Amino acid sequence: MRMGVMRLGRVEARVLDLEKSIDYYSNVIGLQLVAREPGKAYFKAWDEEDHHSLIITEADYPGLEHMGFKVRYQEDLDTFEKAIEQYGIRVNRVSNRHRIGEGEAIRFTLPTGQVMELYHEIERIGNGLKLNPDPKPENLKGIAPPYLDHLLIAGEDVPATTDLLMKVMDFHMSERVILHGDELFAVWLFRTNTPHDIAIIKGPNGKLHHFAFGLSSWEDVLHAADCLAKNEVVLDEGPTRHGITRGLTIYFFDPSGNRNEVFSGGYIPGEDFTPVTWTEERLPRGIFYHKGEITERFTGVFT
Template identity: 50%
Template sequence: MALTGVLRPGHVQLRVLDLAAAVKHYSQVLGLWETARDPQGRVYFKAWDEHDHHSVVLREAEAAGMDFMGFRVDSTATLKKLADNVKASGLATEMQWVEAGEMLKTGERFRFTTPTGHVIELYAEKEKVGNMMPLENPEVYPENLKGMSPTRFDHCLLYGDDLDGTVKLFTEVLGFKLAEQVVAGPDRLQIAAFLTCSNKPHDVAFIRHPEKNKFHHASFILDNWGEVLKAADIITRHRVSLDIGPTRHGITRGETIYFFDPSGNRNEVFSGGYIAYPDRPTLTWTDDELGRAIFYHDRKLNEAFLSVVT
């Protein structure tokens, strides 16, 4: 099945407290490639196997967290159609068009705020800069990789209050599918939703939380479990603040490790998972099995992991 509509996560803009320290972390520890700096002082990065100009943007600010997350759509026509559908849905607020070029090498973006308070963007155009290898007869990876060297920005996990409205917006308006969920209590209230627009276990996930617009983590994918273990070595070598792992999730089956950038924004690198074809049934976890769902090996909840957000 050809992917249409919303194709994939395209970028995330993060607020950091010390730009120089953050640049060092994202370039030397995570191993992203710096691609540009703009007149606003923002710094742009990409993972090595991404062909688009950037997927991570850092902005120095007084408080850490996420400014917005962007998704690439398949065409300008789709962008206009989805913008109209979002406007007509009654589920989004603060809708606006951001002109082409406001973000470097990126076309116009349609921006809106979800019921959970998160700012989301859709866009159709971003300059291709390649992965330092030819498109004909390439090698399998370029030389001079450093740090953890993920192949791409994969997803974000976000916290907010109106989970029901946000899930409705993503599934009924933007065309995402609910890959996995967590339900709680006798009424089986949905407390977590893992949403995909592709064939991955999730492209974005949301957790029910009393406060709006909270950021849990940005995640980047590695090739295999061995690379996750190597990431743990890099975390120690650079004395990075470790959150949890290496371990494995029951939800999504990802092999994972979590750590913090110098501003307190949580990062994840992971491998594994499964292929979520459109006809795959939704997987449901109950809150009495939440420990195993989140940390499959030790099967225990970690309060700091659940509660620390920016």
């Protein structure tokens, strides 16, 4: 089977107050608001070419509505539909233009309870940097990340979701946490040249730990910290470094309690990368390398 998963393309997050959330993602995070419809708003980061990478949907409770991974070819949808159903998971079709700017998709539920979509077609609106460009646009607001980077989800059966993503969608493992000698507690998986496009941790089914925006440098991470402090955004952890992925990070919460992250650095794995293993006694240093401690809020708050 030709493997066509390219990258994480979009996250749809539930928010409690749409207008307050639009202000936050526009002016604190610094995303571009590209479209609205009743109860929803669509955003892209400044260096992304697709119509959107974040959708926020007003709801009674926060969390992850769905994640979407982009595939290389339209016909890949048929291939993956058959492969996922053969694996034993029911697949539904999402119609063309079900959401603004989006083409047809296939939708299914992971063993850990999250809804995933695979899609190819999405309106391409560009980044304005294709002819003799400057390094970045003028008048960016807030943190201004160039792209959506990854997300971390939780569920009871980490091995099952890991198996599906690796066997059917050709994800590769960069890092893992093993507890009690053989329990797979968490994994970091990639399809692109990043330590992780998605991570999975043992926890309550169907839950989101965070979704993350990529930054280019430690200086950008510190700029993000300044923006968050100026806007009195609640910090969870950081600025600091991960042992896992070696990335530079800050965790914080949007107005609805969804955890966001800004992430920079890490290594560039290839398809033959040998996974890094962390054990229980070193896990705190793996999560936060400098402090070597994990707070109850970081391990216990999901949406």
